[in-house]
Amino acid sequence: MGPALELALSALSALSALLLLLLGPRAASALQDVTAELFRAEAHGVVAAFGDFNSDKQTDIFLIRSRKELVILLADVKVPYFKPNVKLQLGDKEITSVMPGDYDGDSQMDVLLTVHPKDLDEITVIIFWGNNRTLDPHSFTELNKTFLDEPLVMENQTCNIALDSAIKMRVPHSHAFIDLNKDFTAGKLLNTLYEHRKCNRQFFHLSVSKQQYFYFQLFLNVINVHVSLQQWIPVLTNLKNGETIWGFVPQDTALPHSFPITIHIGDYNMDGFPDALAILRNTSGSNKQAFLLENVPCNNASCKSVGRMFRVLWELSDLNKIKNAVVATFFDIYEDGILDLLVVSEDTNAEFSIHALRNNFDADAYFVKVIGKYPFGVNQPGPYIMYTTADSNGYLKNASAGQLSQSAHFALQLPYVVLGLGRSANFLDHLYVGIPRPLGEKSIRKQEWTAIIPNSQLIVIPYPHNSPKSWSAKLYLTPSNIVLLTAIALIGVCVFILAIIGILHWKEKKADDREKRQEAHRFHFDAM
Ligand SMILES: *[C@@H]1O[C@H](CO)[C@@H](O)[C@H](O)[C@H]1NC(C)=O
Ligand SMILES: *[C@@H]1O[C@H](CO)[C@@H](O)[C@H](O)[C@H]1NC(C)=O
Ligand SMILES: *[C@@H]1O[C@H](CO)[C@@H](O)[C@H](O)[C@H]1NC(C)=O
Ligand SMILES: *[C@@H]1O[C@H](CO)[C@@H](O)[C@H](O)[C@H]1NC(C)=O
Numbered sequence: 001m002g003p004a005l006e007l008a009l010s011a012l013s014a015l016s017a018l019l020l021l022l023l024g025p026r027a028a029s030a031l032q033d034v035t036a037e038l039f040r041a042e043a044h045g046v047v048a049a050f051g052d053f054n055s056d057k058q059t060d061i062f063l064i065r066s067r068k069e070l071v072i073l074l075a076d077v078k079v080p081y082f083k084p085n086v087k088l089q090l091g092d093k094e095i096t097s098v099m100p101g102d103y104d105g106d107s108q109m110d111v112l113l114t115v116h117p118k119d120l121d122e123i124t125v126i127i128f129w130g131n132n133r134t135l136d137p138h139s140f141t142e143l144n145k146t147f148l149d150e151p152l153v154m155e156n157q158t159c160n161i162a163l164d165s166a167i168k169m170r171v172p173h174s175h176a177f178i179d180l181n182k183d184f185t186a187g188k189l190l191n192t193l194y195e196h197r198k199c200n201r202q203f204f205h206l207s208v209s210k211q212q213y214f215y216f217q218l219f220l221n222v223i224n225v226h227v228s229l230q231q232w233i234p235v236l237t238n239l240k241n242g243e244t245i246w247g248f249v250p251q252d253t254a255l256p257h258s259f260p261i262t263i264h265i266g267d268y269n270m271d272g273f274p275d276a277l278a279i280l281r282n283t284s285g286s287n288k289q290a291f292l293l294e295n296v297p298c299n300n301a302s303c304k305s306v307g308r309m310f311r312v313l314w315e316l317s318d319l320n321k322i323k324n325a326v327v328a329t330f331f332d333i334y335e336d337g338i339l340d341l342l343v344v345s346e347d348t349n350a351e352f353s354i355h356a357l358r359n360n361f362d363a364d365a366y367f368v369k370v371i372g373k374y375p376f377g378v379n380q381p382g383p384y385i386m387y388t389t390a391d392s393n394g395y396l397k398n399a400s401a402g403q404l405s406q407s408a409h410f411a412l413q414l415p416y417v418v419l420g421l422g423r424s425a426n427f428l429d430h431l432y433v434g435i436p437r438p439l440g441e442k443s444i445r446k447q448e449w450t451a452i453i454p455n456s457q458l459i460v461i462p463y464p465h466n467s468p469k470s471w472s473a474k475l476y477l478t479p480s481n482i483v484l485l486t487a488i489a490l491i492g493v494c495v496f497i498l499a500i501i502g503i504l505h506w507k508e509k510k511a512d513d514r515e516k517r518q519e520a521h522r523f524h525f526d527a528m
């Protein structure tokens, strides 16, 4: 068995070298422009919403073109990865926002549009009904009512709070449908001037002054950092780069064409801390640019109480190249769980272009991607997702996020949640998913799953709603699944070694047999 073992060992070291080559940390280059590969000639318009319109598990992109046309780009597996499908024209009404969702409960994605009629200061709402995975331009419902501001879509779409113009609210609002007190029940966070109850739901209210508005947007999305509701904490203080002082884009409150949310949240480096994309303007010039804000440990007395702050990554050349950016958001190109960037810029003729930047920062961090939705369902607002696990040093850690908490004003939230896990490749000990419950109901609608493989995609079907015990979950491993690759490589090594051992064993046995035969022969010969 000597030569067999030696050979097996050298094979093992060769294979592990190959494995290291495959799995080792990739060079952290920056962003890569993949616009042409994704869109070809379709890279124009304003990215308005995301959702899986045709239920093929790939997220599609909803665009507004020339202010009056809705275009749905369906995700495809072949280049170009996004192809236009539905195109709807609305005559002389301007589309101000797009909110995909199932508004009649038939499991087909419908599309709610807020539109701005030519001669009005308010907006109206039109819902186009989805049928057979497409939209019929003649099958729509126009609400016979005008509104001061855009609606907030919630889990029970029969009741829509922001549509109630009897309550005095800030315009534009930044309402959210999210679990604030960790009871796995989304409450609505409204920046209203009055507190009230409606729709069988609990309300948290918060009045926000104009200058706090940006912090508020940010705050809603980083709620898992445990910030107290009573306190505002500066998390971004240094906006000076060289000679240029940058600032947030002043809010243009005039409907219909405003992009009030200039900050979007996503964990681009998967370290478990949400980062942000913001549009900043050169305070002494006119240029607007998108910047990535990295969530880093706090190094200033001002943010001591939260322990984290944002640091602007000024020198990302691919991002800096895009002049006059108006929207920048996270989107998972190639559905591999790594968040990439979409940026919309405006040229001098008020035409919008889309830029897709692939995120190559991935290095060796891990993630879990979770989608909470009803059977055959579509965009589902309200699910709340949390994990607890031990990090590589054995410390307990947790993170959480709400799915589709905001919908109005180009909130551009993704229909899924991607949680970064940092560098610990451990299984997730517990993953909890909760959905909103009616106010009267005592028991929390929440279920837990254990030992989730990192870098996987989990689709949770919280149905029937009132019986969490019967909820189901499907686990998909992403193509880039390092854990799977490791397992396959290890099994491959084992099979390879076994085969070598087997062959050598067989050879030795044959040699033995021959020897025995020869001996027998000799013996025979000697006996004669
Ligand atoms: C649905 O659309 C497909 C093509 O996209 C068509 O073949 C099929 O007949 C349609 N079904 C119904 C019920 O309209
Ligand atoms: C729309 O509302 C107006 C008054 O607000 C009313 O006169 C009209 O009948 C309504 N139309 C429909 C189709 O409900
Ligand atoms: C939505 O809310 C309405 C009124 O509160 C209620 O009658 C209806 O059953 C709810 N639908 C779902 C699906 O929860
Ligand atoms: C900001 O604007 C000023 C004035 O137009 C200009 O001199 C400066 O170069 C701009 N900074 C950047 C980074 O573009």
Ligand SMILES: *[C@@H]1O[C@H](CO)[C@@H](O)[C@H](O)[C@H]1NC(C)=O
Residues within 6 Å of the ligand: 234, 237, 238, 300, 301, 302
């Ligand atoms: C620390 O925060 C203060 C404002 O709270 C700011 O003026 C100062 O520039 C910050 N220092 C650094 C190093 O960011």
Ligand SMILES: *[C@@H]1O[C@H](CO)[C@@H](O)[C@H](O)[C@H]1NC(C)=O
Residues within 6 Å of the ligand: 388, 396, 397, 398
């Ligand atoms: C999550 O972690 C924080 C500290 O990291 C801890 O205070 C909190 O209790 C944890 N929450 C849960 C539900 O484990």
Ligand SMILES: [Ca+2]
Residues within 6 Å of the ligand: 051, 052, 053, 054, 055, 056, 057, 058, 059, 060, 074, 075
């Ligand atoms: Ca799709």
Ligand SMILES: [Ca+2]
Residues within 6 Å of the ligand: 101, 102, 103, 104, 105, 106, 107, 108, 109, 110, 129, 130
């Ligand atoms: Ca529907």
Ligand SMILES: [Ca+2]
Residues within 6 Å of the ligand: 267, 268, 269, 270, 271, 272, 273, 274, 275, 295, 420
């Ligand atoms: Ca991060």
Ligand SMILES: [Ca+2]
Residues within 6 Å of the ligand: 331, 332, 333, 334, 335, 336, 337, 338, 339, 340
């Ligand atoms: Ca990606």
